[in-house]
Amino acid sequence: MSRRPLYEKLLSLHKQNRSSFHTPGHKYGTFFPAEMMLLDFTELPETDALFEANGVILSAEQKLSELYSTAASCISAGGCSLAIQAMLRTAKDRGGKLLCARNAHRSAVNAMALLDIQPVWLYPKGSSHYTGRIQPEDIAAAFREHPDITACYLTSPSYYGEMCDIGAIARICHNHDAILLVDNAHGSHLAFMEQNCHPIALGADMTACSLHKTMPVLTGGAVLNIRTPGLAQHAKAYMSLFASTSPSYLIMSSIDLCVDYMLYNGGKADYLRCEYTVAALKKLAADRGVPQAEGLCDPLRLTLNTAACGIAGEDKQQSFFDDFKIDCEFCDGENAVLICTPFNREKDFQRLRSAILQLQPADKPYAPFPALSAPPCVMSLREAVLSPFETVPVHQAAGRIAADTVCPCPPGVPLIMPGEKITSAAAALLSRRNITSLHVVAGHK
Numbered sequence: 001m002s003r004r005p006l007y008e009k010l011l012s013l014h015k016q017n018r019s020s021f022h023t024p025g026h027k028y029g030t031f032f033p034a035e036m037m038l039l040d041f042t043e044l045p046e047t048d049a050l051f052e053a054n055g056v057i058l059s060a061e062q063k064l065s066e067l068y069s070t071a072a073s074c075i076s077a078g079g080c081s082l083a084i085q086a087m088l089r090t091a092k093d094r095g096g097k098l099l100c101a102r103n104a105h106r107s108a109v110n111a112m113a114l115l116d117i118q119p120v121w122l123y124p125k126g127s128s129h130y131t132g133r134i135q136p137e138d139i140a141a142a143f144r145e146h147p148d149i150t151a152c153y154l155t156s157p158s159y160y161g162e163m164c165d166i167g168a169i170a171r172i173c174h175n176h177d178a179i180l181l182v183d184n185a186h187g188s189h190l191a192f193m194e195q196n197c198h199p200i201a202l203g204a205d206m207t208a209c210s211l212h213k214t215m216p217v218l219t220g221g222a223v224l225n226i227r228t229p230g231l232a233q234h235a236k237a238y239m240s241l242f243a244s245t246s247p248s249y250l251i252m253s254s255i256d257l258c259v260d261y262m263l264y265n266g267g268k269a270d271y272l273r274c275e276y277t278v279a280a281l282k283k284l285a286a287d288r289g290v291p292q293a294e295g296l297c298d299p300l301r302l303t304l305n306t307a308a309c310g311i312a313g314e315d316k317q318q319s320f321f322d323d324f325k326i327d328c329e330f331c332d333g334e335n336a337v338l339i340c341t342p343f344n345r346e347k348d349f350q351r352l353r354s355a356i357l358q359l360q361p362a363d364k365p366y367a368p369f370p371a372l373s374a375p376p377c378v379m380s381l382r383e384a385v386l387s388p389f390e391t392v393p394v395h396q397a398a399g400r401i402a403a404d405t406v407c408p409c410p411p412g413v414p415l416i417m418p419g420e421k422i423t424s425a426a427a428a429l430l431s432r433r434n435i436t437s438l439h440v441v442a443g444h445k
């Protein structure tokens with residue numbers, strides 16, 4: 001075994017010169033200056049402190065706030081997960097119920113378990129377990145059924161690029177004196193599209209944005225954006241509850257460089273150009289009859305249903321894209337998800353064009369994965385996550401209670417939530433998704 005197994009693997013991947021259509025958004029290019037590696041500082045009198053910022057970090061956050069037109073923007077070096085934790089802590093503060101779309105990322109589910117929030121789940125209507133979006137009328141109906149909802153938590157865009165009608169949903173929430181919290185992990189760039197469709201611009205009260213996914217920021221760099229001034233007061237305290245006391249200055253300063261690029265160095269024009277490039281790729285796929293994510297969608301996300309073109313199953317999808325030296329963000333067996341940014345080279349887009357030109361609808365239809373109906377919930381998230389657990393093979397899981405989120409990652413959207421009873425249909429779906437074992441609550445059979 002190599003003496004530096006991780007480092008050398010990364011180096012060898014780098015040398016393969018493949019086309020990255022996955023995170024991070026900077027695509028390993030030359031966005032960051034070489035001297036940056038010399039700047040791995042820590043908290044010193046001159047370098048400020050993230051959770052008591054009143055110096056250079058505060059100034060960097062004020063620039064972020066200018067970029068996203070927020071009341072306040074708080075840097076996270078602990079990914080979007082940290083911003084999500086802070087949003088949920090804010091929801092906890094309000095009392096009442098939290099309405100939550102069931103396609104939430106597992107970071108949100110874990111935070112709810114730790115904070116002892118048992119949400120009212122709302123199932124997106126879609127073709128599979130992870131896809132689909134919540135409609136404004138679903139939110140309105142939930143308020144009629146649960147008048148004590150005080151906060152609503154949505155994921156938009158989804159991993160597949162599907163966006164909710166945030167403007168309409170925000171109006172419904174505000175009419176009921178509830179706040180709208182959006183996991184916008186995949187949508188930091190939406191403010192820079194021809195039509196600004198960032199959830200903050202559309203009325204969300206708070207958003208958690210994974211800058212590193214679609215912007216030129218080091219992995220782990222994210223922002224908690226706050227539109228409603230009253231919600232800013234405790235935000236830092238809520239973040240520090242979950243965060244490391246040693247946030248990376250490399251990550252934080254990469255955010256500073258990104259903001260400078262977007263505000264003063266042509267970033268907005270580059271993102272617009274990228275939008276047109278991806279629109280042309282989407283049109284090329286549509287002209288060839290390749291099914292894609294439908295409806296209101298992230299302009300920079302390409303989701304191609306290769307299964308409908310006879311390329312079904314993760315292995316087959318991987319090998320199809322391997323032929324073009326393309327790395328997808330995610331192949332789920334049916335859809336290939338590709339993240340495009342201005343940091344993809346012309347060569348990358350050329351490879352993608354060539355791949356799309358090889359796709360065409362198959363004569364034989366394929367059988368899509370079935371959507372799971374809501375499994376019975378027999379224990380709260382918190383009780384299940386904090387219970388003693390045992391690991392069992394999937395074929396012995398039916399009838400047991402999940403002690404953890406059960407999800408393929410990506411996309412990190414639980415098929416089963418902690419506290420839910422695993423049905424035989426759910427166990428069969430987990431096997432189909434290549435999950436072989438899971439944690440169940442010990443002693444409950």
Ligand SMILES: Cc1ncc(COP(=O)(O)O)c(C=O)c1O
Pocket residue numbers: 078079080081082084105107155159183185186210220222411412
């Ligand atoms: C929808 C969604 N939310 C939250 C996260 C967590 O983001 P981060 O990895 O930046 O903590 C992810 C990660 O993939 C995600 O897909």
